[in-house]
Amino acid sequence: MLTVEKANAGVPANGKSDRWIPSSCSLCYGNCSILAHNVDGVLTKIEGNPESACGEGRLCAKGVSGIMTLYDPNRVNAPLKRTNPKKGIGIDPGWVEVSWEEALDIAVKKLKEVYEHDPGELFLQGTTTCASEMHCGLFTFAEAFGANAVWVGGGGIHCGSGAHQIGGLMHASWSLVPDFKFCNYAIYFGASKGHSAGHVANQNAQLAADARARGMKMVVVDPMCNFAAGKGNEWVPIRVGTDAALALAMANVLVNELGIYDQHYLKQCTNAAYLVKEDGHYLRDAATNKPLVWDETGGSAKTFDTAPVDGMALLGTFSVNGVKVQPGFQILKEHLKKYTPEYSSGITTIGAANIRRLAREFGEAARVGSTIMIDGEEFPYRPAAAIYFRGSQGHKNSTWNCVAIDLLNHLVGSADNVGGALGFNPVCHGHPETGRPYYAPEPTPDGLMITGTWMHPHKPFPANDAAAPTTIGMREFFPWAMTSPFYGAADREKWWNRFDIKRRPKAMINFGANAIMSVGNKDVVADAFKDVFIISFDIFKNEMTDFADLVLPDTCYLERLFPSPNYPFIFNHPGSMGNWSWPIRQPVVKAVGQRRDFLRVMYEIGYRMGLLEHINDAYNTHFELKDPYRLKPDVKYEFEEIVDSALKNFFGAAHGLEWFKENGVMNWPKKAEEVYWRSRTPVRVPVYFEIFKTTGEQVREVAKEFGIENDLNYNAYQTLPDWNPCPSHECKDPEYDLISFYYRDTVHTNSLTLENPWLDEAAQMNDYSYNIAVNAATARKKGLKDGDMVWVESNYKRRVKGKLKMTEGIHPEGVAVASLAGHWSNDMPIAKGKGVFYNELIEVDYEHLDPGNLNMDLCAKVRIYKA
Amino acid sequence: MPRWGMVIDLLKCIGCYGCQTSCKAENATPPGVTLARVEVTEVGTYPNVTRVNLPLLCMQCNNPPCEQVCPTKATQQREDGIVYVDEEKCIGCKYCMIACPYGARYFVEEKRGYFGDQGLTPYEEVGYEEQRKGVVLKCDYCRHRIDAGLAKGLTPGVDREATPACVINCMAKARFFGDLDDPNSEVAHLVARAQAFQLNPEFGTNPNTHYLPAGRSIVSTEPPTKPPQKE
Amino acid sequence: METAPQSVWRWKIAAYLFLAGTGAGAVIVGILGDFAGYVIPAKIAIAFGVPAVAFSTLFLIMDLGRPTKFFRAMLHPGTSWISRGFFIVSALIISGGFVTILWVWPFGSVLGSREGVRTALEAITFIFAVATCIYTGILIGIVVSRPFWNNPLLPVLFLISAVSTGIGGVFFITPIVGSVMGIGSSETATFLTHLESADMILLVFEGIAIYLYLTLVFDRAPEAVGLLLKGKLSGLFWGGLLGAGLLVPVVIEFFAWMTHEGSSQSLAPLIAGVFLLFGGFLMRLLILAAGIRSPLNVRTPFRVRPGF
Numbered sequence A: 001m002l003t004v005e006k007a008n009a010g011v012p013a014n015g016k017s018d019r020w021i022p023s024s025c026s027l028c029y030g031n032c033s034i035l036a037h038n039v040d041g042v043l044t045k046i047e048g049n050p051e052s053a054c055g056e057g058r059l060c061a062k063g064v065s066g067i068m069t070l071y072d073p074n075r076v077n078a079p080l081k082r083t084n085p086k087k088g089i090g091i092d093p094g095w096v097e098v099s100w101e102e103a104l105d106i107a108v109k110k111l112k113e114v115y116e117h118d119p120g121e122l123f124l125q126g127t128t129t130c131a132s133e134m135h136c137g138l139f140t141f142a143e144a145f146g147a148n149a150v151w152v153g154g155g156g157i158h159c160g161s162g163a164h165q166i167g168g169l170m171h172a173s174w175s176l177v178p179d180f181k182f183c184n185y186a187i188y189f190g191a192s193k194g195h196s197a198g199h200v201a202n203q204n205a206q207l208a209a210d211a212r213a214r215g216m217k218m219v220v221v222d223p224m225c226n227f228a229a230g231k232g233n234e235w236v237p238i239r240v241g242t243d244a245a246l247a248l249a250m251a252n253v254l255v256n257e258l259g260i261y262d263q264h265y266l267k268q269c270t271n272a273a274y275l276v277k278e279d280g281h282y283l284r285d286a287a288t289n290k291p292l293v294w295d296e297t298g299g300s301a302k303t304f305d306t307a308p309v310d311g312m313a314l315l316g317t318f319s320v321n322g323v324k325v326q327p328g329f330q331i332l333k334e335h336l337k338k339y340t341p342e343y344s345s346g347i348t349t350i351g352a353a354n355i356r357r358l359a360r361e362f363g364e365a366a367r368v369g370s371t372i373m374i375d376g377e378e379f380p381y382r383p384a385a386a387i388y389f390r391g392s393q394g395h396k397n398s399t400w401n402c403v404a405i406d407l408l409n410h411l412v413g414s415a416d417n418v419g420g421a422l423g424f425n426p427v428c429h430g431h432p433e434t435g436r437p438y439y440a441p442e443p444t445p446d447g448l449m450i451t452g453t454w455m456h457p458h459k460p461f462p463a464n465d466a467a468a469p470t471t472i473g474m475r476e477f478f479p480w481a482m483t484s485p486f487y488g489a490a491d492r493e494k495w496w497n498r499f500d501i502k503r504r505p506k507a508m509i510n511f512g513a514n515a516i517m518s519v520g521n522k523d524v525v526a527d528a529f530k531d532v533f534i535i536s537f538d539i540f541k542n543e544m545t546d547f548a549d550l551v552l553p554d555t556c557y558l559e560r561l562f563p564s565p566n567y568p569f570i571f572n573h574p575g576s577m578g579n580w581s582w583p584i585r586q587p588v589v590k591a592v593g594q595r596r597d598f599l600r601v602m603y604e605i606g607y608r609m610g611l612l613e614h615i616n617d618a619y620n621t622h623f624e625l626k627d628p629y630r631l632k633p634d635v636k637y638e639f640e641e642i643v644d645s646a647l648k649n650f651f652g653a654a655h656g657l658e659w660f661k662e663n664g665v666m667n668w669p670k671k672a673e674e675v676y677w678r679s680r681t682p683v684r685v686p687v688y689f690e691i692f693k694t695t696g697e698q699v700r701e702v703a704k705e706f707g708i709e710n711d712l713n714y715n716a717y718q719t720l721p722d723w724n725p726c727p728s729h730e731c732k733d734p735e736y737d738l739i740s741f742y743y744r745d746t747v748h749t750n751s752l753t754l755e756n757p758w759l760d761e762a763a764q765m766n767d768y769s770y771n772i773a774v775n776a777a778t779a780r781k782k783g784l785k786d787g788d789m790v791w792v793e794s795n796y797k798r799r800v801k802g803k804l805k806m807t808e809g810i811h812p813e814g815v816a817v818a819s820l821a822g823h824w825s826n827d828m829p830i831a832k833g834k835g836v837f838y839n840e841l842i843e844v845d846y847e848h849l850d851p852g853n854l855n856m857d858l859c860a861k862v863r864i865y866k867a
Numbered sequence B: 001m002p003r004w005g006m007v008i009d010l011l012k013c014i015g016c017y018g019c020q021t022s023c024k025a026e027n028a029t030p031p032g033v034t035l036a037r038v039e040v041t042e043v044g045t046y047p048n049v050t051r052v053n054l055p056l057l058c059m060q061c062n063n064p065p066c067e068q069v070c071p072t073k074a075t076q077q078r079e080d081g082i083v084y085v086d087e088e089k090c091i092g093c094k095y096c097m098i099a100c101p102y103g104a105r106y107f108v109e110e111k112r113g114y115f116g117d118q119g120l121t122p123y124e125e126v127g128y129e130e131q132r133k134g135v136v137l138k139c140d141y142c143r144h145r146i147d148a149g150l151a152k153g154l155t156p157g158v159d160r161e162a163t164p165a166c167v168i169n170c171m172a173k174a175r176f177f178g179d180l181d182d183p184n185s186e187v188a189h190l191v192a193r194a195q196a197f198q199l200n201p202e203f204g205t206n207p208n209t210h211y212l213p214a215g216r217s218i219v220s221t222e223p224p225t226k227p228p229q230k231e
Numbered sequence C: 001m002e003t004a005p006q007s008v009w010r011w012k013i014a015a016y017l018f019l020a021g022t023g024a025g026a027v028i029v030g031i032l033g034d035f036a037g038y039v040i041p042a043k044i045a046i047a048f049g050v051p052a053v054a055f056s057t058l059f060l061i062m063d064l065g066r067p068t069k070f071f072r073a074m075l076h077p078g079t080s081w082i083s084r085g086f087f088i089v090s091a092l093i094i095s096g097g098f099v100t101i102l103w104v105w106p107f108g109s110v111l112g113s114r115e116g117v118r119t120a121l122e123a124i125t126f127i128f129a130v131a132t133c134i135y136t137g138i139l140i141g142i143v144v145s146r147p148f149w150n151n152p153l154l155p156v157l158f159l160i161s162a163v164s165t166g167i168g169g170v171f172f173i174t175p176i177v178g179s180v181m182g183i184g185s186s187e188t189a190t191f192l193t194h195l196e197s198a199d200m201i202l203l204v205f206e207g208i209a210i211y212l213y214l215t216l217v218f219d220r221a222p223e224a225v226g227l228l229l230k231g232k233l234s235g236l237f238w239g240g241l242l243g244a245g246l247l248v249p250v251v252i253e254f255f256a257w258m259t260h261e262g263s264s265q266s267l268a269p270l271i272a273g274v275f276l277l278f279g280g281f282l283m284r285l286l287i288l289a290a291g292i293r294s295p296l297n298v299r300t301p302f303r304v305r306p307g308f
C-alpha cells in the first residue's frame, strides 16, 4: 500500500521537493480521506488514502478532479466590494478589489451595527458541500453573536428536514444505510446510497458493490431507472411523491395479511405497547407519570420500564380503572388497514400483486427471530432494510414518507440490527487510550430515545414546545423543523406579519451556499435577498455572490486546515463494521492569491467585534473541549492552536496537530456493540407518534392567539403515518399531465462542480447529465423526438428550456432533470449554460412545505412542448 | 515475463466516471482525450429496463491492429503485452485510430488547456510539459507506475504504487489488475471464470483486458402503466 | 442519441483518395487510349493523371499531425498499408513521370520510334495505376471493426469509380486543352464519344455496385447504412452522390450520345465531367464518413451505440 511514509521516503533524485500529504476531500460532504501529491509546490495528483476508513484509498470522479477546482483561473483571489447599489439577477455588482483590512473594517462595522440593534437580524447561511467547516464556523459565530437565524441554502430543506428528523428520532443518526456486509434484501425509496450520491457515497459504493457480488437483492423504488435502480435486481417505477402510500400498503400486508412482525423488538425497542387513551395520548402512571403498558402475565397495567418485556400486550383493548385504552400497536394495525395494496396501487401506479410480493419478500428476508454471532457475541439477525433519502423525503408529506418507509424496518426489527437498516454510528465508545469521543443514545423519562450526538446545537428530539415565534425563521412555531425555508419564501412577509414579527433580516454572512440557485425559483429567492447586506465567503463569483455587498476570497478545501472533517460520525463516517477513522484536513499547497480560511476570518471578525470570550466558549462547546484543553476566555488563539487543542482533547497530548500532519488519520477498531447497538441500548423509538400530536395541540393553541388556527395544515401532527398528496397531485388542470423531479448526477455535486472542466467533460459524454429525461412512449405521443429543444412549464406558468432525452427508464408521467445546473454567472465560464436549472419550477411558500418539518416539496405538475 | 492484464467487473461497476478522471489526473491528458472512458446506455423497454455502464480503455490486444497498421512503428508492443505509442516516432496519420476497434486512441490536435484562452493551470504546465501535439495518445496500462513499481520490487495489481491509477481508485472495486500468466494472480482466477469475456472477440484482437458480465436479470415484474392521455 | 459519422479521417483523406483515384483512372484511360491508337487524347489524359496523383499526396501529408515527418510513413511495409501505399503511389508517380517526360511532353516523342520502351513503361505505369486504385480500397477495407468498409467489394468499387472519375477528368480537361492547343479535334471527338458510351455503362455498373454494396454490408453494418440512407449523411447520399454524381452525368451522356455530337467543342462532356468528379469525391467522402466502428458487445441483449 502507498503509505504516507513510504511515499515520502527519500527526496527523489531530481532534487525536486516531492511529498504526499494526507488530507480530506470536500467536493461533497463525504469528506473522503485523500493523499495529495505536491511536487515543487504544485498539486500534481489526488489519490485516496488507503489508511483511512473514509474511502479506503478510493475516490469518486469528483475527488480526483479537485485539482481543476483548486487551479480554476476563475477563483476569487482578492476581497471585492460592491459599487453598484442596485441588486438583481443579471445586474453587474461592479466589483472593486479592496484590501483585507478594508474588507474586515466594512464587515465588522456592519455586523456591530446589527449586533447593537438586534442580533436576531443577522442571518447566517452556509453550504452543505463544506458541511464540517460550515457547522463549525456558522454555529460558533451564531452562538457568540446570539444570532438565531441559520440555514444552509437549499440544504436541509431539500434533503434532510424529513430524513434527518426521522433519522435522529428513530436511529439516533443523520442517515440510514443497509448493513451492506450482511443485508440480503434492500429496498430503496428515492436514494442512490452506494451507487452515486448520499452520505459516505464513496465508502458505501465499495460496500454496495461487494454486497451485489455477494448476492444481496436490491429493489429500487424510483420514478427513474437511475444509478441505484440501474444496478438493482428490480426497478419499481413509482409515481413521484407517493412513497408513503407504497410503504404503508407493504406495512399493512406485513401486519394484517401475513402477520410478519417482530413482537420482541416492538415490545423492547419501541413504544408499540404503550397504552393509549381515546384522546390519543398515553395512559400514564399516576405516581411516576410514566406511560403504562398492559402486562399480560400479571393481567394489569405496569409502567413500560417495570413490565416484563415479553409480557407486554401489543394488541387488544383494555380498561384501566375505567379508562378504555389500547396499545399503540393495536391502533397502528387498525390504521394500516386503509392502505390495501389495491388502494395504494391507484396512488402509486404500482400493481397490487407487486405490492403484496414486495411486502412478502421483505418480510421473509428479515428472518424475524433469527440471531447471529459477531465477534463472539449474539445479535438479532434481520438481513432486510428499507432505505429512504432525498427523493422520497423531498415532498410535502416529508415526515410521513420517511416514517412510513422506516416503519418497515421497525416492524421486522431490522433497525440497527445485523443486516438491517443502520443509522450511521449513533454509538461511539471512543479511542481506547482516551475513551473519547464518547456518545450513545439515552432515554427520556418516557423511555424514548435521545440521540447521543447531533450536527446542530439543538437535537431533533425532544422537540421544544411550540411557541409564538419571534425569530425570522419562526422555528419556535415549527418545533420539528431542522431549518427554516421562510428566509427565502415568497410568503415570508405574510407570515412575519401574522405573528407581528417586526424583525427583518438586515445582514447575512454566507459561507459558500449558492442559495439563489439551490433553494427554488430564483426570482423568489432573489427578492428575499435584495435588501440584505450580504458578506459572502466564496471561491467563485456565482449567482449568489451577485447579490453580495462584500465577497471574501476563501481558501478551498485543499488550502485549509480543519481538525474534524468526519466528526460527528453520524454524518459522514462509514456506518458498518470496520475501523473508526479520524482524519484531518490540512493545506496540500500554499493558498493562492489573498485567499484566507473562512474559519480564521470569522474568528478574527468575532475578535474585532469584542466577542472573543464568547467565540472561545463556543469553540469549547463545538469541539467538546475539556480541561486542560479548554480555550481561555481572554486569549486570542491562532487557529492552529485551536485545532491542536481539539485533537489533543480527543486523542491525548501525544496526538496533536503535529502528529496528525504527519500521519493524517487516527484509526481504532469498531466494536460490534457500537455498530449493532439497538438490542444493547435501553432506548425506545415511537411507532405511535403521540409526540407529534402533542406538538400539534400546542401549535393550535398558539395559532388561536393569532387567529390563524384555520390557515394551518395539521397533517404532520397526527399520531400515525399517512400518505398526503403534494400540490402537484392536486393540480387538476389536464393541460399539465406530467410530474417533474430532479436527481443528482454522479459526476456533479449540486451546483459547485459544474465549473470543473474534467467533470463537465464527463457529463457531456453522458446522455442524461445535461438533458431533460422523458419516457420515450410519452414523448412519441406528444410528437417529440430525441434531441428536440423543449420547454418544461409548471402549472404556475414557470418554465425552463432544455434538450429532450427520450428514455425507457422513467415513469411515463415523469420528467427528470439532473444536478443543480444551468448556471448563468459569467464568472463560471465552464459551468455557464450547461444543463437545466430545474429549481425555476419550484415554489417556495408554506403551501409547498411539509407543515411539520418545513421540508420543501420538490416536484411540480408540468407540461412539455417544443421550444 | 509477465503478461499484464485487467479485469473489469460490470456487476460491480456503477458508472461513476472515476476511472476516466483518475486517468486524467494520472496522465495529464488534454481536453477531449479520455484514455479511460465510460459509456452509459440503457437496455430494454419500459418497465423492463436497466442501465449498463461500460468502462473502456485500451484493451492491450495480444494481436493489436493498431500496431499492424502503424506505418512508422511508433506503436509497439512490449514483451509484457503492453501496447504503447512512441510519441517521438508518431507522425499523426491516425491510421491506428481507424484500425482500433475499441476507440481507445486519441489524436492531440493542439496544445490547449482545459480553461482555453485563460491559459494553462500550474498542474497543466507541469503535466503537459513533455507532451507533443500532432500525435496519438493511448492508455498504456500506466506503464510508468508498473515500471517504477517493479524497480522498487513491488507487485503490480497488489501494491497500489505499482498498479494503474484507474484500478486503485475505482470506488466500486470493479477493476482488477495483474499478471495473466501467473496462475495464482487474482486476474488469472477471474479470467478463468466461465462468464469472463473479452470485448468483441470476433475482431481477432485477443485483448488482455477482460470483463465480467453485469450478469443480472433486467426484468421488472411491473406491468407497463398506461402513459397519461394527452387530451 | 443520433449516430455520429466516422470523424477520424475526413475531407482531406477523401480528397486524397479521390484525386489519387482520379489521376490513376485517367492514366489507365490514357494508356488504354494510346494502345487503341488515340495518341493525342491519350497524352492529354496521362499529362493530367500523373500530376493529379502527385498532387493528391499533398492532402495526405496535410492531414498528418506532423507533416514534416511524412517520410517515416515508409518504415513498416511489412504490415502497414500506408507504408505499402507510399511505395505504390511513389512508383506510379515515377514511372508515370517517365512516360510523361519521355513521350507525352512536348507532345513530340523524345523516344522517336523506340516503341518497345514506351510500351514497357506504359505497361508498368498501367499496373501501378491499377494498384493505386485498388490499394486505396484495401487501405480501409482491411479494418475488421469497421464493417462498412471491411468488404472485398470495396476495392472493386474504388476501381470502377476511379476509372469513371478518370474519364470525368479527361472529359473535363481534353476539350479545354484540345481547343486551346487546337490539336486532334476530330480524333479527340470520336475518342470522347467512345468514352461517353463507355462511361455510361460504367456509371450504370457503379450504380449497381453501390446498390449491391449496401445490401451486402447491411447485415454487419446496419447503423452505417442507416447513416447514409436516412441518417446525418442521407442528404449528401441521395442528392449528391446518386443524383448529381450518377444520374445527371448519365442523362447528359445519354443525350450527347443520342445526338451523336461529341465534338471537342461541345460543352456536354465538360459539364458531365464536372458532375462526375463531384460524384467521385462525394463517394469517397461518404464511404469514409459511413465507416463507423461496430458496436461493442457486452453480453447483454443489446448493442452499445456504435463509435465514430
Ligand SMILES: Nc1nc2c(c(=O)[nH]1)N[C@H]1C(S)=C(S)[C@@H](COP(=O)(O)OP(=O)(O)OC[C@H]3O[C@@H](n4cnc5c(=O)[nH]c(N)nc54)[C@H](O)[C@@H]3O)O[C@H]1N2
Binding pocket: A126, A127, A128, A129, A130, A152, A153, A154, A155, A156, A158, A159, A390, A511, A512, A513, A514, A515, A517, A518, A519, A537, A538, A539, A540, A542, A554, A555, A556, A557, A598, A742, A743, A744, A749, A750, A751, A752, A753, A818, A819, A820, A821, A837, A838, A839
Ligand atoms: N436542482 C437541484 N437543486 C438542489 C439540489 C439538486 O441536486 N438539484 N440539491 C439540493 C440539496 S440536497 C442541497 S444540500 C443544496 C446544496 O446547495 P448549496 O449548498 O448552495 O451547494 P452548491 O450549489 O454546490 O453551492 C456551493 C457553493 O459553495 C461554494 N464553495 C464550494 N467550496 C467552498 C469553500 O471551500 N469555501 C467557500 N467559502 N465556498 C465554497 C461554491 O461557490 C459553490 O457554488 O442544493 C439543493 N438544491
Ligand SMILES: Nc1nc2c(c(=O)[nH]1)N[C@H]1C(S)=C(S)[C@@H](COP(=O)(O)OP(=O)(O)OC[C@H]3O[C@@H](n4cnc5c(=O)[nH]c(N)nc54)[C@H](O)[C@@H]3O)O[C@H]1N2
Binding pocket: A028, A029, A128, A129, A155, A159, A188, A189, A190, A191, A192, A193, A196, A197, A198, A199, A201, A221, A222, A223, A224, A226, A227, A238, A239, A240, A241, A242, A243, A389, A390, A391, A392, A741, A742, A743, A744, A745, A746, A747, A748, A749, A750
Ligand atoms: N454525486 C453526488 N453526490 C452527492 C451530491 C451531489 O450533488 N452529487 N449531493 C450530496 C447531498 S447535498 C445530498 S442531500 C445527497 C443526496 O443523495 P440522494 O438521496 O441520492 O439524492 P438524489 O439523487 O437527489 O435522489 C435520489 C433518487 O430519488 C429519486 N426520486 C426523485 N423523486 C422521487 C420520489 O418522489 N420518490 C422516489 N422513490 N424517488 C424519487 C431520484 O430519481 C434519485 O434517483 O447526495 C450527496 N452526495
Ligand code: SF4
Binding pocket: A025, A026, A027, A028, A029, A030, A031, A032, A059, A060, A061, A062, A063, A064, A200, A201, A202
Ligand atoms: S464522495 Fe465526496 S468527498 Fe468523497 S471523493 Fe467524492 S466528492 Fe470527494
Ligand code: SF4
Binding pocket: B008, B012, B013, B014, B015, B016, B017, B018, B019, B020, B038, B053, B055, B169, B170, B171, B172, B173, B174, B175
Ligand atoms: S471507476 Fe470503477 S465503478 Fe467507476 S466507472 Fe470506472 S470502473 Fe465503473
Ligand code: SF4
Binding pocket: B057, B058, B059, B060, B061, B064, B065, B066, B067, B083, B099, B100, B101, B102, B103, B104, B105, B138, B205
Ligand atoms: S485496444 Fe486499440 S489501441 Fe489498444 S491495443 Fe487494441 S487496437 Fe491497439
Ligand code: SF4
Binding pocket: B069, B070, B071, B072, B073, B074, B075, B085, B089, B090, B091, B092, B093, B094, B095, B096, B097, B135, B136
Ligand atoms: S498516428 Fe502515430 S501511432 Fe498511429 S499509426 Fe500513425 S504513426 Fe502510428
Ligand code: SF4
Binding pocket: B022, B023, B024, B026, B027, B035, B036, B057, B058, B138, B139, B140, B141, B142, B164, B165, B166, B167
Ligand atoms: S491504465 Fe492508466 S492509462 Fe490506462 S486507463 Fe487506466 S489510468 Fe488510464
Ligand SMILES: [Mo]
Binding pocket: A128, A155, A156, A158, A159
Ligand atoms: Mo443535501
